[in-house]
Amino acid sequence: MATSNVLAGARVVLPTGIVDGGRLIVEGTRIAGAAAEDAPVMDLSGHWLVPGFVDLHNHGGGGASFTSGTAEEVLRGVHTHRLHGTTTVVASTVTGEMDVLAQRAGLLSELAEQGDIAGIHFEGPFISPCRKGAHSEELLRDPDPAEVRKLIDAARGRAKMVTLATELPGGIDSVRLLAEHGVIAAIGHTDATYEQTVEAIDAGATVATHLFNAMPTLGHRTPGPIAALLEDERVTVELINDGTHLHPAALQLAFHHAGADRVAFITDAMDAAGFGDGRYLLGPLEVEVSEGVARLVEGGSIAGSTLTLDRAFERAVTVDGLPVEDAVAALSANPARLLGVYDQVGSLEPGKDADLVVLDAEFTLKGVMRKGEWVVDPQLG
Numbered sequence: 001m002a003t004s005n006v007l008a009g010a011r012v013v014l015p016t017g018i019v020d021g022g023r024l025i026v027e028g029t030r031i032a033g034a035a036a037e038d039a040p041v042m043d044l045s046g047h048w049l050v051p052g053f054v055d056l057h058n059h060g061g062g063g064a065s066f067t068s069g070t071a072e073e074v075l076r077g078v079h080t081h082r083l084h085g086t087t088t089v090v091a092s093t094v095t096g097e098m099d100v101l102a103q104r105a106g107l108l109s110e111l112a113e114q115g116d117i118a119g120i121h122f123e124g125p126f127i128s129p130c131r132k133g134a135h136s137e138e139l140l141r142d143p144d145p146a147e148v149r150k151l152i153d154a155a156r157g158r159a160k161m162v163t164l165a166t167e168l169p170g171g172i173d174s175v176r177l178l179a180e181h182g183v184i185a186a187i188g189h190t191d192a193t194y195e196q197t198v199e200a201i202d203a204g205a206t207v208a209t210h211l212f213n214a215m216p217t218l219g220h221r222t223p224g225p226i227a228a229l230l231e232d233e234r235v236t237v238e239l240i241n242d243g244t245h246l247h248p249a250a251l252q253l254a255f256h257h258a259g260a261d262r263v264a265f266i267t268d269a270m271d272a273a274g275f276g277d278g279r280y281l282l283g284p285l286e287v288e289v290s291e292g293v294a295r296l297v298e299g300g301s302i303a304g305s306t307l308t309l310d311r312a313f314e315r316a317v318t319v320d321g322l323p324v325e326d327a328v329a330a331l332s333a334n335p336a337r338l339l340g341v342y343d344q345v346g347s348l349e350p351g352k353d354a355d356l357v358v359l360d361a362e363f364t365l366k367g368v369m370r371k372g373e374w375v376v377d378p379q380l381g
Contacts, residue, residue: 010358060273093122122162143165
């Protein structure tokens with residue numbers, strides 16, 4: 001019999017609402033419906049208890065890159081984000097040579113098979129040179145479906161998402177290919193018009209890669225991709241809520257038009273997340289991180305973030321004024337549904353993995369549990 005533990009007294013955020021002075025029972029690796037009479041009780045009065053965070057779009061952390069690090073380095077990056085409440089993470093790559101990306105997919109798929117990551121996200125090389133951001137322009141290419149298929153095959157069933165500039169030659173056919181193989185087609189790093197974006201959504205694209213960033217701005221005569229992505233109920237929009245990538249008004253605009261059930265907070269983190277300022281490489285490009293903001297050394301473009309999802313949560317509630325339930329949806333339930341793992345993670349319900357985060361009254365992280373084991377023990381301070 002697995003050992004039962006009771007977490008009591010916290011404000012527990014459930015799919016049905018917030019329960020004051022709630023009780024959550026953990027039995028082994030899962031959330032249980034009942035506990036043994038002699039089960040130990042941890043008093044979490046004055047705290048919040050929320051589901052573990054799910055990050056769809058993350059390039060690394062702890063000084064480690066998911067794009068170029070060894071398996072051990074990738075695991076260090078994953079652990080860094082677990083310390084900040086992300087109990088489920090998709091490893092994102094950046095633009096590179098196709099053969100290198102295929103090799104990378106092989107390494108990351110092994111970690112996915114072991115349960116260390118939730119899958120692979122290919123951001124590039126099928127993106128627009130007009131909106132390349134921190135991607136190497138000479139390595140960009142049109143989204144030829146045959147090459148997209150090469151990456152999917154290299155990931156051995158562990159590819160979760162591919163970001164595409166769907167207006168490029170082969171873009172719509174690639175979206176259809178991804179949809180047929182159960183891989184999320186994400187529109188991003190794009191120079192698409194409103195009409196081209198609608199066509200891509202109709203073909204099967206379901207995610208906006210970091211909405212507002214690396215795409216044309218919203219115009220009243222040329223609304224561009226932002227309007228199309230916000231208005232379509234089939235699309236989930238990623239937001240980087242670090243105070244650098246988005247003005248608070250842009251975040252409010254996204255929540256108002258998409259609704260809380262269509263927003264996923266992501267980190268888009270690079271190596272410096274949880275590590276510190278300094279010089280780093282993002283793919284082949286050199287990045288300078290100063291005061292927590294990552295920019296390319298050449299050109300000054302924002303190069304991912306140093307965000308962790310506990311900070312995104314805290315900012316969402318204390319700065320942006322979002323209801324706690326909406327922040328939880330954006331950090332846990334919505335991305336879990338997108339990944340097809342909501343039956344396992346993304347909410348605090350009996351039968352699901354015991355993945356949870358403990359926050360104090362000011363929404364500062366105090367504890368993290370993954371599969372029933374404390375990664376950060378709230379009793380140890």
